[in-house]
Amino acid sequence: xxxxxxxxxxxxxxxxxxxxxxxxxxxxxxxxxxxxxxxxxxxxxxxxxxxxxxxxxxxxxxxxxxxxxxxxxxxxxxxxxxxxxxxxxxxxxxxxxxxxxxxxxxxxxxxxxxxxxxxxxxxxxxxxxxxxxxxxxxxxxxxxxxxxxx
Amino acid sequence: xxxxxxxxxxxxxxxxxxxxxxxxxxxxxxxxxxxxxxxxxxxxxxxxxxxxxxxxxxxxxxxxxxxxxxxxxxxxxxxxxxxxxxxxxxxxxxxxxxxxxxxxxxxxxxxxxxxxxxxxxxxxxxxxxxxxxxxxxxxxxxxxxxxxxxxxxxxxxxxxxxxxxxxxxxxxxxxxxxxxxxxxxxxxxxxxxxxxxxxxxxxxxxxxxxxxxxxxxxxxxxxxxxxxxxxxxxxxxxxxxxxxxxxxxxxxxxxxxxxxxxxxxxxxxxxxxxxxxxxxxxxxxxxxxxxxxxxxxxxxxxxxxxxxxxxxxxxxxxxxxxxxxxxxxxxxxxxxxxxxxxxxxxxxxxxxxxxxxxxxxxxxxxxxxxxxxxxxxxxxxxxxxxxxxxxxxxxxxxxxxxxxxxxxxxxxxxxxxxxxxxxxxxxxxxxxxxxxxxxxxxxxxx
Numbered sequence: 377x378x379x380x381x382x383x384x385x386x387x388x389x390x391x392x393x394x395x396x397x398x399x400x401x402x403x404x405x406x407x408x409x410x411x412x413x414x415x416x417x418x419x420x421x422x423x424x425x426x427x428x429x430x431x432x433x434x435x436x437x438x439x440x441x442x443x444x445x446x447x448x449x450x451x452x453x454x455x456x457x458x459x460x461x462x463x464x465x466x467x468x469x470x471x472x473x474x475x476x477x478x479x480x481x482x483x484x485x486x487x488x489x490x491x492x493x494x495x496x497x498x499x500x501x502x503x504x505x506x507x508x509x510x511x512x513x514x515x516x517x518x519x520x521x522x523x524x525x526x
Numbered sequence: 527x528x529x530x531x532x533x534x535x536x537x538x539x540x541x542x543x544x545x546x547x548x549x550x551x552x553x554x555x556x557x558x559x560x561x562x563x564x565x566x567x568x569x570x571x572x573x574x575x576x577x578x579x580x581x582x583x584x585x586x587x588x589x590x591x592x593x594x595x596x597x598x599x600x601x602x603x604x605x606x607x608x609x610x611x612x613x614x615x616x617x618x619x620x621x622x623x624x625x626x627x628x629x630x631x632x633x634x635x636x637x638x639x640x641x642x643x644x645x646x647x648x649x650x651x652x653x654x655x656x657x658x659x660x661x662x663x664x665x666x667x668x669x670x671x672x673x674x675x676x677x678x679x680x681x682x683x684x685x686x687x688x689x690x691x692x693x694x695x696x697x698x699x700x701x702x703x704x705x706x707x708x709x710x711x712x713x714x715x716x717x718x719x720x721x722x723x724x725x726x727x728x729x730x731x732x733x734x735x736x737x738x739x740x741x742x743x744x745x746x747x748x749x750x751x752x753x754x755x756x757x758x759x760x761x762x763x764x765x766x767x768x769x770x771x772x773x774x775x776x777x778x779x780x781x782x783x784x785x786x787x788x789x790x791x792x793x794x795x796x797x798x799x800x801x802x803x804x805x806x807x808x809x810x811x812x813x814x815x816x817x818x819x820x821x822x823x824x825x826x827x828x829x830x831x832x833x834x835x836x837x838x839x840x841x842x843x844x845x846x847x848x849x850x851x852x853x854x855x856x857x858x859x860x861x862x863x864x865x866x867x868x869x870x871x872x873x874x875x876x877x878x879x880x881x882x883x884x885x886x887x888x889x890x891x892x893x894x895x896x897x898x899x900x901x902x903x904x905x906x907x908x909x910x911x912x913x914x915x916x917x918x919x920x921x922x923x924x925x926x927x928x929x930x931x932x933x934x935x936x937x938x939x940x941x942x943x944x945x946x947x948x949x950x951x952x953x954x955x956x957x958x959x960x961x962x963x964x965x966x967x968x969x970x971x972x
Contacts, residue, residue, distance in 0.1 A: 456575060488598075489594060513599075516578045517576050
């Protein structure tokens, strides 16, 4: 069973030392970590803005929507409010880079008018990157997480 | 004065409010739906917040999204504009509970004047002329018939919480009245959430003349004189002008003073419009009160020099109205043409889509209130008004000439607009004579 705390420590080390890839093996398990989005040598095409004539399907209340970007899928905020990465200030964040998520996995809270709304992943995959900071205000449609869908 | 205001609206009125705030040194936060993501006026706001998808119910009408945006942007006040949540007393209450100033009346005075039965009662005690009719909501069929017999047919059944011409039924005799009562109740319940209905005398032909009023939080109210909005189609105003042509100025003064009295009696603060119908003997009867800034406010601004949107903000911030009634001196004549993205040749079918060429007029006495720029895509999700052309000149004849000139210069394409209709109306001899009634345009279009 992969230790999340160990993974987080590895991710932190990667960030600190600006490593883009880390491959760890021992007898029991293999861990491969990659960080950074724009790793291609050739810059990809710009992400087109959504066409106004064909508005995106309207999400159900409090359900995040997704958009594609270079093979990763972005989870977008379904509401306006303040983003919280953890269930409370003393707890660990719901997810981090490298976390596996299922559709029902709570990935963050968005608080509005003193009500904390649980935001679910709505998809299966691996969290690639968290795009907003804890306590940051977010608007409708703002990209919150990058996920590599499985 | 407020530091920062959230604008809970879109299109030309959002731009209008942004402009007023900038002149007053107030920061602006403008909300938008994804359908308005490319709206040109957003670049003029200090901050913008996307609040939802295109549907108005999940964006501009969604109280929780608006309040959330107000909270995260730390605003002192919200300006609701017109339409959407501007006359929603629940929204005004929530703003107050969240300690955010609602730029408009208190929920109590909004409810009082928004309920037509209550508004009539307040009007009667403030000596504002009202239609003969039932004093309260009608309880049963027999009461309705008794009232109608007293005031004389034709009568009109109206919803107490209705407005804008919706949910009304005209009855020319007792049989029709009896036949329509329960349907009218059902419609009122479905459309406005209350089946309270009342009965008034119905005027077959009338002119729509309304009075602009400002009330402050210190008990003062001033009127800014009248506007004639008789050019209408399906209860939507098409052209508005001030002053009302050919009406005895003493009678105008009387209803203007009465309108100010009503606003004071209702303890109303903010901008309001008291609407009247005038019969062919120049008798006035109050129709309803609009508890918001109106689309056609620029007509009054041109004639009086008062910035109504700035006044509404100052009033909400607790300032007394900065001028006295006697200092309001209307001058010249002003007219407004509402420019809609509709095809007058095809039953006014809405024409959303991309505007490639946009060449608005200019020159002396010409004002354009519009959020449109070349390349703008008119979204299909909201009303079709894309701008207002307002013209001011020393008298009505010069105003007509100026409006004709301005409309001649105005080119919009490739989408269809109502500009051709306005051009032909400026040439219409009956309109040019002044004093058309509220059915004139519909008769002309047949």
